[in-house]
Amino acid sequence: MSQSLARALDVLDLVSRGVRTLDALAAEVGVHKSTVLRLLQTLEERGFVRRDSGHRYHVGPAVFGLAATALDAQDVRAAASPALRALAAETGQTVHLATYQDGVVSYVDKVESRQPLRMYSRIGLPAPLNATAVGKVLLAGLDEDERRRVVAATPFERFTDRTLTTPESLLDEVRRSAERGWAEDHEEHETFMNCVGAPVYGPDGRVAAAVSVSVPNVVLPYQDVLALVPALLAATARISAELGGSAPVAAPTSTQERTTA
Structure with a gap:
């Protein structure tokens, strides 16, 4: 130091x-x-x-804000832990929990898969907003003005040929994700990995966190990863209920719909 x-x-x-x-x-x-x-x-x-x-x-106020954020993240992590582990056991895949603070999405919990092929992700690391399912989920939970401000400041690093690299494409994808209630990362961050993510709601009705399931494409093809969405949504509903929140009612959307990058 x-x-x-x-x-x-x-x-x-x-x-x-x-x-x-x-x-x-x-x-x-x-x-x-x-x-x-x-x-x-x-x-x-x-x-x-x-x-x-x-x-x-x-x-000063920054100390109290930092403490409140840490406590909130810890509360979400504690509430989510049983459902995350149950989801990982049910699917056999890697499960993440992520939260948002001041333009940054960070992983706050992770349950490893039973597969030998592992993701780079680690608790405490940031998740790229333009290339992860949790990033899109948490962006969708922001007010429109804040979402546009955060997206405008995003560096838009290209990780694969499928990575979203413009503010317009990311905002469009976030809008689609919000409408259907879940987001995806279709080989956008790592060429061998597909992910689906969904929001966790707090007692104020706002998005408090995001949960994702990540699967190597050598384990499951893309369409089979989309078939994990119902299990993912059931898990996020349990976590939301544990926090005293619930998902807003929305028209169901087929998980077989493929979004465009």
């Missing part, structure tokens, strides 16, 4: 414990006031500390 980062974390910890003034913080950390001031200015710019009218420092 770098010395500056370590000192910044020490300063933040001290502020959280009630050390309020620049002089007191410098004395506790054991460095010159100018060094602590630079650290405080950076923390204040990022919202991790705030300064009141008396030039005393307090924990």
Whole structure:
């Protein structure tokens, strides 16, 4: 860990414990006031500390937001765990749980398949918005303005010949995914892998997470992966109920419909 980062974390910890003034913080950390001031200015710019009218420092809103996000993700993971493991056992395939925060979709849980061929994914890693089923599901759960803002900032890295590489194509696919209630990754991130994903709803009726089933195409052909959608939707419905949420009522759409990239 770098010395500056370590000192910044020490300063933040001290502020959280009630050390309020620049002089007191410098004395506790054991460095010159100018060094602590630079650290405080950076923390204040990022919202991790705030300064009141008396030039005393307090924990900032970013800390509470970070804690709330972590708790929310942990709550979703705990609620989803039994259904994820049951879905993996039923299908024999890799199952992911992902959440969204500030333009980033991250994997928060994973149940490995019984297959020897494994995905690159790992808990804590981000999922590309333009090339994963969970990314499309979570984009579909955003308000229209935020969705367009996030898509406009997406780097659109091309992973395979099927990867969506423009904002318009991604927004169209997200819209289709929202209408039918599930999304797909048809060899868009890895040439040998197909995935289907569906939303988990929280008590506020909004999308709280996404669950996906990922299958190597040497194990199941594309159409057979689509046939796993009913089991996936049953699992996400159980998780939503565990969280106190439920999916909105929508007209059923055939899982045999193939989307265009």
